[in-house]
Amino acid sequence: MNKTSNSLSGRDLFSPSIAALVGVIVNYGGTFILVFQAAKVAGLSPEMTASWIWSISIGVGVTGIWLSYRYREPIITAWSTPGVAFLVSALAITPYPEAIGAYIISAIGFIFLGLSGMFERFVQRIPPGIAAGLLAGILLQFGISAFGGAEVDPLLVVVLFASYIILRRFTSRYAIVGILIIGLIYLISMRQADFSNIKLAIALPVFVVPEFSLHALLGVALPLFIITLTGQYMPGMLVLRNDGFKTSANPILGVTGLGSLLAAPFGASPFNVAAITAAIATGKDAHEDPNKRYIAGLASGIFYIIVGVFGVTLAALFQILPATFIATLAGLALLGTIGSSLANALTNPNGRETALITFLATAANVTLLEVGGAFWGLVAGLVAHVMIHGKFHKKQYKLSRVQQAEQKQ
Template sequence: MSVKDLSLSAIVAGFVAVLVGFASSVAIVLQAAAAAGATQDMMASWLLALGIGMAVTCIGLSWYYKAPIITAWSTPGAALLATSLQGLTINEAVGVFIFTAALGVIIGISGWFDKLTRLIPLPLASAMLAGILLQFGLSIFTSLQSQLLLVGIMCISYLLAKRLMPRYAILWVLLSGLISVLLQGQFDYSAVTLSFTTPVWVTPHWSVSALLGVGLPLLLVTMASQNIPGVAVIRTSGYQTPVSPLISSTALSTLLLAPWGAFSINLAAITAAICTGPEAHPDKDKRYIAGIAAGLFYLLAGLAGASVVALFAALPKEMIATLAGLALLGTIGANLAVATNEGEHREAAVVTLLVTASGVSFFGIAAAFWGIIAGGLTLLLVNGLRRSR
């Protein structure tokens, strides 16, 4: 790294990317940890492990390739875990993280990334993801029953921000929610403490049903909704960084940090666009500084994980549910559009969505897996019969 490449705009871009990433989805990560039965100390350890993993990959990959390589946790993956980890122990959850990460390393090293993403039709993968996220969207409106004023203010803030400052809509939602909670006296100051995070080791246990029902869908969601868009952002920004090392590096960081709570570290998409565009620096060869800056801010955020967990624990659960739901609203819409766009796949995609959203579980295997199976069978039978006529 050259000192002459440093720029305030690139550093600010890195800071904004981390701020947007944390503010928009940390609530979903904490919900996933809670579903696994994690204590507050374990939740803080999750944020620390993720922060370290994202810091190392952002700094290392950006410096090595001289390109703004931004990594992130998988928000759709966290949403999947929040709805699929009930009934599993925290030890089995860590086993799922290790299993998924190991497969990611193999996919990255072998160069199978493109082949895997073509194996399952995109409409079915999008339908599965929409089915996973549907409950988060519904939680916005169920929260209105108990916190009409708070949730109403957050929703109005979201709509206004989407019109005026769409990139920072979730930040405005968070700020409006915090102000509303403070004015209504719903914030428990005594629960918030400033402290550094202590890592908590969890010994992994492996369950075949958990690996199939949660691990495989987590792998698919991470690849389809994070790594593929992440690669697209890098390519459309004019960087020809090789893909396989990026996939294997992020998966390896997840593998090493999984016992402390790193469930999925992958390429970023939305936040990556903040660092890869001309706003970060007019010269694209100097935008890699934004990636390095993002890594440093990720590290600071991870070290403060205990304080972040305490802060969110002191807030009303309706605020957290609404924040998560609004953060995922665009993703739900985009995936529904992809799922139902092609007539050939529409029925199969709808079946995938309904089975996934239903939450059904057979043989201890979660609904996301059965959604893909049901959609795949529908596609084979319906389209096969149509072609035979």
Template sequence: MSRLVRDSALSSVSAGFVATLVAFTSTIALVFQAARLLGATPDQLSSWVLALGVGMGVGSIGLSLWLRAPVLVTWSTPGAAVIATASTGVSLAEATGAFLVCGLLMWLCGATRVFERMMDRIPVALASALLAGILARFALQSFSAASGEPLLVITMLVAYLLGKRWMPRYAVIFVLGVGMAVAGVRGQLDASQLNLNLASPVFVMPAFSWHAVVGMGLPLFIVTMASQAVPGISALRVAGYPSPVSPLMSWSGVLTLVLAPFGGYTFNLAAITAAIVLSPHAHPEPARRYTAAVYAGVFYILMALLGGAVAGLLAAFPQALVISVAGLALLGTIANGLANALHDVRYREAAIITFLVTLSGVTLLGIGSAFWGLVAGALTLFVEHFRHPTEPTETP
């Protein structure tokens, strides 16, 4: 604890808060929709928030302190979309069984080191391009939000530029403060539905059926690993943290297995919100940025305990404010990712294809653009560097 206090800074606390704010506000509505389609009651919805927040908090705090690296755990956003689309004819108990199957497969990926061996074969240029493509999609939304809220977004952009010029370590929290002030003056902060009701866990006895496992459990596993595990590991490696891949996957599976009966449907490494705690905005010293992920974990748990109050809290902030804060906080990471992706001329074309396919947001076979961007980049590398067997080779 004493080392955590010594390594902390106000910027790491603010980065942790922003990461938590973005994580909850950007996709919690999708999670609620998935739970409702499975027939979850209001108490079960509150339990889902509790389980997800506690899992994310405990995972982020424990792994970050263990590795001394900013490891951020989050729920599977594409997984929530899979649950919503595959919920027809599936009960909440059967869905819980499918979640457990997904968690078991994730644990096996870590225990057998299959996923780590795959990640070791991905060049840094492609990993950087993949990360930049994912984050650029998110950052574009912050600028497009100016169409509906020009005053709010433009003011926050000016605040970001001034903050970068005069107090770069606290630029993001300055932007958040300015955005809240502008929204408050314009009457856009609505706290009328806030309450302090604490959440309580609700256990759902899992049931196993082949159609739920095949139609929900397996797709949930595939999209989570392809759309979040790959960019999550890439984000850590691009930022210079050679974290062990297999233990991270194993612990993600363990968290899912433990908390799935309470609504923690799937956990994995964060990519977009991870970039916030991996950024120099979180702490100027890379060795101390783990504190931002620790504080994010604390905020996760606090949000989880409130449970039913989360929806009202999220409704208090204008969507344009949340999107703009996140997008502006990611600009430096996007720039560094593109610089790393295009630095080596041998991988430049594969990297730009990876970036563009990922940025496109294309979805095929229910799998998101992060996976297909990596496939496109790998295919480009294979075509460019494949040596035909009959081609003469140089002798040493």
């Protein structure tokens, strides 16, 4: 990153903060229902469910703020969506104290992986075209969902899309905040979102004494570690790399692992660097100057902490928003990232085919052996690269011409 002035204007704070807010809304409104499903399967009381929300929200908030401030990059952390999805089935057959013990073991695993440096060395050897193709494949479904919701609520999608096009034409920087405000006004006026019954209540942490067992180690800790590593850490790191941010994975693994370790006794499942929601905050739509996008990481952390303090109340608030609104908002917010990822994937003619293989295999989103499509898309691309080009070279990641030009702005 080039050095820039330390002074920040109101505009510098506004745009990244809105990108962060959109990411938080998408995260809670789109995937947090899985936490409630897992809590119900585990038979947790409302107090223990609130403690889970408190601990994981504050955990990702604090770690995201620290990492973003320390490295001046938008390093946003979040819970593992595929990991929580796995817990929906795992908690049905695992006593909750043993699950807490499994969370602790997984967190320790991430700490040691960060200390070893092995994961960072692997990330550095992934060809940039494959990394961009992986990201584009992951985000493709979100872009499609921006328009797929027209089958459910065509008027809402048309209103958001038309607003986005007009705002991009006249005030590109504020297009996302514009459609967020217009969408909320539309939902309230059409009585599709009723916030009148929402009451603020502060959540309190509940300490659970962890228990350790071989069943929880093999049936929860190990799968959760693998799913989180392949389904969240890998794409999350490549999101950062794709937009030119080069902080090592080692401190990110270490800090999120330590945070997960401290939060686990209060119910938090392991958390990690964000992928999908991070992509909303790492691109040009968050701020034209890459050196000021770290503000989005700070703002995200603050929003997460606020949600954590009020626990179930604000989580329920986000879930009042219709799924079509969340999906369309996320898809439109990610259009720029999807486009730049595809452009970066196809920039190098020699690596175009393997990047395309990675993109298509990832977009297919095939789950095998309980491991998601992002991992198998990466495997397909790397295998194709080795077979066609023969080998990898050390530290292959370089910024594309587009990214280099952006960094010089």
